[in-house]
Amino acid sequence: xxxxxxxxxxxxxxxxxxxxxxxxxxxxxxxxxxxxxxxxxxxxxxxxxxxxxxxxxxxxxxxxxxxxxxxxxxxxxxxxxxxxxxxxxxxxxxxxxxxxxxxxxxxxxxxxxxxxxxxxxxxxxxxxxxxxxxxxxxxxxxxxxxxxxxxxxxxxxxxxxxxxxxxxxxxxxxxxxxxxxxxxxxxxxxxxxxxxxxxxxxxxxxxxxxxxxxxxxxxxxxxxxxx
Amino acid sequence: xxxxxxxxxxxxxxxxxxxxxxxxxxxxxxxxxxxxxxxxxxxxxxxxxxxxxxxxxxxxxxxxxxxxxxxxxxxxx
Numbered sequence: 006x007x008x009x010x011x012x013x014x015x016x017x018x019x020x021x022x023x024x025x026x027x028x029x030x031x032x033x034x035x036x037x038x039x040x041x042x043x044x045x046x047x048x049x050x051x052x053x054x055x056x057x058x059x060x061x062x063x064x065x066x067x068x069x070x071x072x073x074x075x076x077x078x079x080x081x082x083x084x085x086x087x088x089x090x091x092x093x094x095x096x097x098x099x100x101x102x103x104x105x106x107x108x109x110x111x112x113x114x115x116x117x118x119x120x121x122x123x124x125x126x127x128x129x130x131x132x133x134x135x136x137x138x139x140x141x142x143x144x145x146x147x148x149x150x151x152x153x154x155x156x157x158x159x160x161x162x163x164x165x166x167x168x169x170x171x172x173x174x175x176x177x178x179x180x181x182x183x184x185x186x187x188x189x190x191x192x193x194x195x196x197x198x199x200x201x202x203x204x205x206x207x208x209x210x211x212x213x214x215x216x217x218x219x220x221x222x223x224x225x226x227x228x229x230x231x232x
Numbered sequence: 233x234x235x236x237x238x239x240x241x242x243x244x245x246x247x248x249x250x251x252x253x254x255x256x257x258x259x260x261x262x263x264x265x266x267x268x269x270x271x272x273x274x275x276x277x278x279x280x281x282x283x284x285x286x287x288x289x290x291x292x293x294x295x296x297x298x299x300x301x302x303x304x305x306x307x308x309x
Contacts, residue, residue, distance in 0.1 A: 110248055
């Protein structure tokens with residue numbers, strides 16, 4: 006399986022993602038934002054970080070960069086696209102995913118482990134995963150997911166909500182919402198479920214000694230589903 | 233031609249920075265400040281002599297980049 010990670014000026018989770026993808030069997034290539042063509046890929050990843058210094062709005066400048074049109078074309082033809090953290094923000098700015106990531110409700114940069122409950126596993130990202138509550142890591146200032154009431158309804162009706170912030174035993178409540186995201190939303194899909202954007206970082210949870218291994222479950226499962 | 237653009241959060245969208253500023257002002261003794269909404273201001277120098285054309289360009293620019301219309305409104309002045 007071939008994957009590509011796009012590097013923007015200010016990306017800082019690109020190398021972690023590269024390590025994670027390779028660890029679980031992807032042949033990964035790093036792609037510079039100023040290129041206009043993507044290598045042959047089964048998965049494109051927009052990594053976390055602070056592309057273009059978060060100028061204007063998080064992800065807005067990256068959303069107009071040269072490589073993005075190829076990513077949009079790839080996604081629209083059914084290609085698998087994963088956006089983590091800043092990558093999720095970029096996906097909303099391109100219009101590939103609905104809504105927007107606003108500043109955290111408490112105006113604080115949040116860096117901690119959280120739990121998410123997978124809401125829809127009828128897609129290649131989560132199909133066959135043997136755990137429905139994952140412990141992952143978040144590190145963001147703008148992770149407060151927001152969309153209009155109509156958009157929220159259509160996300161719910163089409164089962165496009167990928168994961169909710171929850172407690173360690175899977176309870177989705179206000180207490181386990183770290184950033185004020187509407188309905189505790191941690192990640193969403195597009196309508197066809199080939200694009201996933203989420204704030205939590207699975208690539209930071211792939212080592213049993215350093216972190217935890219719930220990210221490993223995500224990547225192991227993903228490559229199995231893509232084969 | 234110089235065009236000024238103001239981008240603000242739509243009413244009803246939470247503005248935590250505005251809220252923090254309002255609370256700080258209240259704490260400083262400006263007890264009469266009921267609400268603060270923070271926004272962004274842009275000075276565009278557009279190479280165009282016709283005001284209508286320049287404003288039309290500015291509108292496109294706002295829609296395509298300067299404002300995210302999911303949560304923001306823009307005003308061209």
